[in-house]
Amino acid sequence: SGTVRIGNTTLTISELPANGLYIDCDECRCYDENRNNMNSYVSSSTGQFPVMASGNNSVSFTGNISYISVAPRWFDI
Numbered sequence: 001s002g003t004v005r006i007g008n009t010t011l012t013i014s015e016l017p018a019n020g021l022y023i024d025c026d027e028c029r030c031y032d033e034n035r036n037n038m039n040s041y042v043s044s045s046t047g048q049f050p051v052m053a054s055g056n057n058s059v060s061f062t063g064n065i066s067y068i069s070v071a072p073r074w075f076d077i
Contacts, residue, residue, distance in 0.1 A: 002063020006050035015041040016064060025049045026073060 004011045004023065013021060017032035023042070024030070028049045030038040044050075052070075061068055 002061060002065040004065065004068065005058070005060045006052065007057055008046070009048065009050040010045040011050065012043045012045070013041060013063075013065070014043075020067075023049075025052055 001012075001014050001016065004013065006025070011023065015038075017038065019033040021038055021042075022031050022033075030042045032038055059068060059070060
């Protein structure tokens with residue numbers, strides 16, 4: 001478990017899959033490596049998924065999270 005803060009939104013994750021959790025802000029869903037829906041294990045401080053705006057975005061994490069990777073969607077930028 002842990003938290004991920006993206007901009008002004010903090011996601012609290014109650015259960016982390018062994019091989020990672022994927023957070024798709026564009027599709028508003030979280031999933032594991034097999035694309036199983038994990039939204040029920042994630043809650044948002046704002047009630048919304050984070051929005052990554054143009055330019056710099058702060059990303060931080062705490063808890064049992066050891067790695068974060070941000071994958072851009074170049075066709076949306």
